[in-house]
Structures are given as structure tokens and as C-alpha cells.
Amino acid sequence: MSIIVTVGVGVAATMAVGYIGRKGWLAFHRAVGITPGKMTYVELTQLPPPPMLQLSLANSQLQGLPIVIMEQLQRIDSKADILQQWRSERIEAGQTPEISEDEFVVSKLLQTRLPELLDSYQQLLRHERRLQQVATGPGPLQGKSSNAKSSQTQLSQQDLSQQQAQALQLVMELLLNIEDRLDGLLQGCQNDALQQLQVMQRYMQQRQD
Incomplete structure (x- = not known):
């Protein structure tokens, strides 16, 4: 029990x-x-954009961008932040790094050209969506007129998709240009640090001799 x-x-x-x-x-x-x-389930393109460290881009400029573009923007933002940290560390160490022409160009691209290009791209997307709504909406014409309208709609959508593809290609080319320039600047920073180490090593060897 x-x-x-x-x-x-x-x-x-x-x-x-x-x-x-x-x-x-x-x-x-x-x-x-x-x-x-x-x-x-939420589409990746509908998720809120991640916070940027150096790029000053509004959510309206990032809305609906392809994932590949968002990933490249994040890489550019991270590299720009590393470059800024590098400069800040040199200033804290008592050095005064000069702004090279490449740095000036990259800064101009990031602060002005990139936002302008994204604004133009978003404007094209809005224009395309509105035209698609008008083209696919109900109309009073029937029969042959309706068939002609359908044919014109297909051509119009094809032209719009080609324009969107061209605009997207321009955005990607600019991003590649910016990232390549950032890679060159970061490589230059690494070369400068290596040269400083080599100078210190030669100085220590001379002191030992």
C-alpha cells in the first residue's frame, strides 16, 4: 500500500x-x-534594415532593396567604420593623418552620391509600381481593344523591368567602386602600420649595435 x-x-x-x-x-x-x-513568415526584404555605423541612409532609401545590395551596403558600412576607427586611433596616438584624394572621393561617394543614387532607384520603383497598378487595373474596353491593351501592358511591363534592371546595375557598379576604394584605403593603412613596425625594428637593432 x-x-x-x-x-x-x-x-x-x-x-x-x-x-x-x-x-x-x-x-x-x-x-x-x-x-x-x-x-x-516575413520576407527578408520586408525586415527593417540593420543599423548603420557610418552610412547615413534613411529607411525609405533601403526599403525593398535586394538582399545582395543590402549585404554589400553592410560590408561597405563595416569597412568605412574600420577606416574611421583607424584614423581615430592615430589621432589619439598624437599623429595627424592627412586626408588623401582617395579618402575625399570615398567620403563624397558615401555622403552624397550613394544617397542620391538610392533616391533615384526608389523613385523608379515607385513609378513602376504605380504604372503596373494602372496597367493591370480594370478598364471599360472589351474585345479587340482589351486584347490590344493587354499587349501594350506586357510591353510596358517588360520595358519597366528592363529599366529597373539597368538602375539596379548602376547601384551595384557604384557599390563595387566604393568597396574597391575602401579596400585600397584599408590596405594602405595596413602598409603604413607595417612600415612603422619596420622603422621601430631598425631603431632597436641600431640601439643594440
């Missing part, structure tokens, strides 16, 4: 612990804004 009571108590305790644990798990997820058992 005692064995049965002990087993019953153990089962009841296990069920109580499981119940309390489940209630706590549900309460925790509700506290952080998650509804247990419900998952919502």
Missing part, C-alpha cells in the same frame, strides 16, 4: 512540475511579445 502511495505522490509531483513549467514558459513568451504556437 505504501508503495502505491509513494508512486502516486511521485506521479502527481511530476505532473505538477510539468504544469508549472509549461505555465512559466507560456508566461515568459507572452512577456517578450511572442505568442506560443504561432509563427509568422
Whole structure:
């Protein structure tokens, strides 16, 4: 009889612990804004853009950009931040790094040309969406007129998609140009640091001699 009571108590305790644990798990997820058992799929292009360290770009300029463009923008932002940190460290060390022509060009591209190009690209996307809504909307014409309208719509959409592809290609070319220039500047910073180490090494060798 005692064995049965002990087993019953153990089962009841296990069920109580499981119940309390489940209630706590549900309460925790509700506290952080998650509804247990419900998952919502969100397109990657609809997610909010990640915060930028150096690039001053508005969400409206980043909205709907392809993933490959967003990844390249993040790389450029990270490299620009590394370059800025490099300059800040040299200034803190008592050095005064001069701004080269390449740095000036990169700064101009990042602060002016890139935002302007993204604004133009977003304007083209908005224009395309509006024209597609007009082209695919219901119209009063039927029969042959409707067939002609459908043909014109297909041609119009094809032209628009080609324009979007050309605009996207221009954005990618500018980003590649900026990233290549940043890579060159960062390589120059590494070369300068290596030269400083070599100078220090020669100085130490001369002191030892």
C-alpha cells in the first residue's frame, strides 16, 4: 500500500512540475511579445534594415532593396567604420593623418552620391509600381481593344523591368567602386602600420649595435 502511495505522490509531483513549467514558459513568451504556437513568415526584404555605423541612409532609401545590395551596403558600412576607427586611433596616438584624394572621393561617394543614387532607384520603383497598378487595373474596353491593351501592358511591363534592371546595375557598379576604394584605403593603412613596425625594428637593432 505504501508503495502505491509513494508512486502516486511521485506521479502527481511530476505532473505538477510539468504544469508549472509549461505555465512559466507560456508566461515568459507572452512577456517578450511572442505568442506560443504561432509563427509568422516575413520576407527578408520586408525586415527593417540593420543599423548603420557610418552610412547615413534613411529607411525609405533601403526599403525593398535586394538582399545582395543590402549585404554589400553592410560590408561597405563595416569597412568605412574600420577606416574611421583607424584614423581615430592615430589621432589619439598624437599623429595627424592627412586626408588623401582617395579618402575625399570615398567620403563624397558615401555622403552624397550613394544617397542620391538610392533616391533615384526608389523613385523608379515607385513609378513602376504605380504604372503596373494602372496597367493591370480594370478598364471599360472589351474585345479587340482589351486584347490590344493587354499587349501594350506586357510591353510596358517588360520595358519597366528592363529599366529597373539597368538602375539596379548602376547601384551595384557604384557599390563595387566604393568597396574597391575602401579596400585600397584599408590596405594602405595596413602598409603604413607595417612600415612603422619596420622603422621601430631598425631603431632597436641600431640601439643594440
